[in-house]
Amino acid sequence: MNKHLEQLVKLSKFDKDIVGFEPQIKGQNDKLKVFLKTVDELNEKINKLYVEIDDSKNKRIKNDIHLKELADRIKEINTKYDSVKNEKEAKALQLEEEIAKEQIAFANNEIVRLDEISSSKEKILEELKIELKQEETDVEELKNSISANIEELESKREVVYKEKSELVEKIDGKVLSFYEKIKRWAGNSAVAPIKNQACYGCHMKLTNRAYSDFLVTEEIFTCPHCGRIIYKEENQE
Ligand SMILES: [Zn+2]
Structure with a gap:
């Protein structure tokens, strides 16, 4: 990650x-x-x-x-x-x-x-x-x-x-302010896991295209539906 x-x-x-x-x-x-x-x-x-x-x-x-x-x-x-x-x-x-x-x-x-x-x-x-x-x-x-x-x-x-x-x-200033900005409206679900190809912040499914982009990216990725920062849960296949 x-x-x-x-x-x-x-x-x-x-x-x-x-x-x-x-x-x-x-x-x-x-x-x-x-x-x-x-x-x-x-x-x-x-x-x-x-x-x-x-x-x-x-x-x-x-x-x-x-x-x-x-x-x-x-x-x-x-x-x-x-x-x-x-x-x-x-x-x-x-x-x-x-x-x-x-x-x-x-x-x-x-x-x-x-x-x-x-x-x-x-x-x-x-x-x-x-x-x-x-x-x-x-x-x-x-x-x-x-x-x-x-x-x-x-x-x-x-x-x-x-x-x-x-x-x-330790967090980079830009990254931190990006998080704070999302947190302002998303509260404590500003960072949401992706499970079964769905965002656990808004519960919407990512398209296959978005999902494959998400899987390979090395950058911080946001949910195309809600804009929360999404991540792949470690224990998930
Ligand atoms: Zn979402």
């Missing part, structure tokens, strides 16, 4: 590799984001549960206070029974006592219901706390492995950069 062409094939590969590092680094950061999002969601659920448990406990306290008041009222009613003068007064007292007893029954049911809510939410809360702790440990481990991976990718990229700049130094 022509020496200039050989350099351009290498250069194009370096350029491709350099571009390839960015999505790999981003992929690592995205992985971490997924885990951090889970931690956030768990924290949110836990905070919501704390508020809800607090709310049902406050309601229970109110019911407790109400029960005490009702017990006092029953006592009061009972003392009044001794001084009842007629049946009408007795009936009124009885009615008052019945209402108080109904309210006591209702408050007791409420307390049972609120306690059940609190205890079931507390159970969920404990489970979520365990889950959160595990998730936080995972995040910590992941952070370490991700930053190690990113560091490794960055140092590999550094090596490719260095190799590329060493290569660029």
